[in-house]
Amino acid sequence: MTDLVVVSLEAWDDVWRRNQHLVAGLLRGDPTLRVLFVEPPADPTHDLRSRRRPSFGRGIREIPDVAPGRLFTVRPVKWLPRRVDPGADARLARAVMRAAASVGMRAPVLWINDPSAATLADRSGWPMLYDITDDWLTADRSTGERERVAANEARLLTTAREVVVCSTELERRKGAHRPVVLIPNAVDVDAYRRPVSRPGDLPHGPVALYLGTAHPDRIDVDLCEATARALGDVGTLVLVGPNLLSAEHVRRLSDAGAVMLGPRRRDDVVGYLQHADVLIVPHVVTSFTDSLDPIKLYEYQAVGRPVVSTPVAGFRDADDPRITIADHEAFVAAVVAAVPASTWLPVGAERPVPDWSERVVAMGEVLLRLGQSD
Structure with missing residues (x-):
């Protein structure tokens, strides 16, 4: 296998997620591999409806700091909603x-993470x-x-030669x-266990910290608001x-005393985790969140900090005495009781945690089978 097209649910940016870790690892391990990373399409019509400045896609660009001359990204454009333009997916497929x-890719292997790329799979004929x-059906x-x-x-499950979950x-x-093949998430263990300085924008005093996308599918805003108010002068x-x-949810959290710092580069998030007194997972518990394998589980475990989590998948099943599972009613009290923590990294951070290098090997084996299947 020398060419790979990855249709991702996330952009290639400074906040690294599963796809970026795996793709970067595959590129490091195979000097002949080339990757076209397809970002979610720009949607200027939706931007305008949402009162945001419209975005209009992005042509092919190289990511030289990962693999010079071998990693490219592209962001196509979806001009109209699918309900208005039934040919939108076909146009996106042609653009990819x-x-x-x-x-220069003539017969690449296709890796689909975004199910809306089913038309691309049909039209390209690529393995x-x-x-x-994520289980988007829920x-x-x-x-x-x-x-x-x-x-x-349904089309992808029928036509895919390999399915990974x-x-x-x-x-x-x-x-x-x-x-299906199970390949869970992981963390760059060495990077997360190398002590770094406390970030300058982290508030003084004890901190209860959540790392991850603040999204209504996952985060319990009411629980976050109650936690921020209960911490009060404690943290x-x-x-x-x-x-x-x-905007209303953000206002509520701000009024309660929560601090929303926004995204941070993948190398910088380590300092926030290491210097938090307690790491939290205020997630809703739904059929959708039950389908996840949270990357933050591995990130939290790697830094060895105390954790308080609602009973969500991954955390509730972890055999780790540093993790406290608390339901909606007990969560706030559990967080307040855990602040401040008494020790700091690297004390307690020696337990084994899966590393991305293991997952790269597993994904490489799947892709190798796929490339040899013709």
Whole structure:
């Protein structure tokens, strides 16, 4: 395998997620590999409806700091909603195929993380891997969007030569339809255990910190608000990561005393985790969150800090005495009791934690089978 097209649910940016860790690891391990990383399409019509400045996509760009001359990204454009333009997915598929051809890819392997790329799989005929990291069939979406996702996923599960899932729950759900390969998430263990300085924008005094995207599908805003108010003069609730909450939710959290710092580069988040007194997971518990394998589980474990989590997948099953599981009613008191912690990294951070290098090897084996399947 020398060429790979990855259709991702996230952009290639400074906040690294599963796809970026795996792709970067594969590129390091195979000097012949080239990757076209397809970001979610720009949607200027939706931007305008949401009163945001419209974005208009991005042409092919190289990511030289990861793999000079071997890693490219592209962001196509979806000009109109699918309900207005039934040919939107076909146009997006053609745009990706043109981008692949423009960087010299003639018969790449296709790695799909975004189920809306089912049309690309059909039209390209490229050998295809479907990588499932979320069960979007159980997310809070409109009926029309759920039906579209269900139709796309059914096509992908039928036509994919390999299906990878990231959690045991996804293995149970999707494995009922066909064979799947379980490749969970992980962390760069060495990087997270190398002591770094306290970030300058971290509030003084004890800190209860959440790392991750603040998204209504995952985070319990009421619980965060109650936690911030209960901490009061004892400490500060800090949220680090992309913010996808509504303006009203942000106002409520700010009024309660929470500090939302926004996204931080992948190398910088380590300092926030290491210098937090307690790490928290104020997630809703739903069928959707039960499908996840939270990367923050591995990140939290790597730094060895105390953790308080609602009973969500991953955390509730972890055999780790540093993790306290608390339901909605007990969560706030558990966080207040854990602040401040008495020790700091690296004390207590010696327990084994899965490293991304292990997952790269596993994904490489799947892709190798796929590349040899013709």
